[in-house]
Amino acid sequence: MNKFKGFTDSETFTQLPDSFFHHLLKEIEDVGELKVTLYFLWRAGQMEGPFRALTRLDFDVKALGLSAEEITRGLEKAVKRGSLLKASLRSAVQEGRKEAKVYFFLNSPRGRAAVQALESGKWDPSHSPSAPPLERPNVFRLYEENIGPLTPLIADTLKDAEALYPAEWIAEAIERAVKNNKRNWKYCEAILKRWKEEGTHGEKTEQDAGKSAERYTKSEFEEYLKRD
Incomplete structure (x- = not known):
């Protein structure tokens, strides 16, 4: 068992219906069913629009810690219990397509209306925005896990960085700092400034990466490269 490091003050929270705790939690015994139900509530909570649906492939194997077969069985049990609903596009059913895509909905007034509209x-739903991508680790958690404790001053600095740079840039800068064993924010910030000023983010070749590293060493990175 991997020991959980604990929750942070910077992460977001997911709302769950009260009926989940009043009725479902004590009834669900299968781990797979419990996981897919909670996962659906989390993913659907990030979606916009009146109708919120997920397909089987939207249930991430790695995030759930389940096999594809276990996810399928968990969904079948959730549908049988009535916590989730499933439906296929009417035109696909009428045409007898074996590959007709199945959509899952929360068994709520909005979910039932979506099933009726779909059938x-x-x-x-194929003409609607798909489920949102899996949440990327936020900057605060990345900092705590790779650089050090999150102080109020650092938290403010990271918020400023989020306003200036794309989240993926910050994540990559932290990753590079870890790889070079230079675990301090100023080093990460120098990388971000260089990428923004010179437009060098996303260099793919080893030659480009080597040139960048050389520039970093000879410029503002030198101060941080010399640190223990």
């Missing part, structure tokens, strides 16, 4: 052909 009546009034709504086609």
Whole structure:
């Protein structure tokens, strides 16, 4: 068992229906069913629009710690219990397509309306935005896990960085700092400034990466490269 490091003050929270705790939590005994139900509530909570649906492939194997077969069985049990609903596009069913995509919904007034609209052909989810991508680790957690404790001053600095640079840049800068064993924010910040000023983010070749590293060593990175 991997020991959990604990929750942080910077992470977001997911709302769960009260009925989950009042009714479902004590009834669900299968781990797979419990995991897919909680996962659906989390992913659906990040979606926008009146109808929120997930397909089987939206249930991430790695995030759930389940095999594809276990996820499928968990979904079948959740549908049988009535916590989730499933439906296929009416046109696909009428055409007898074996590969007709199945959509899952929360068994709520909005979910039931979505199923009715889907099965009546009034709504086609394939023309709607797909489920949001999996959440990337936020900057605060990345900092705590790779650089050091999150102080109020550092938290403010990271918030400023989020306003200036894309989240993926910050994540990559922290990754590079770890790789070079230079675990301090000023080093990461220098990388970000260089990328923004010179437009060198995303260099792919080893030659480009080597040139960048050389520039870093000879410029503002030198101070940080010399630190223990």
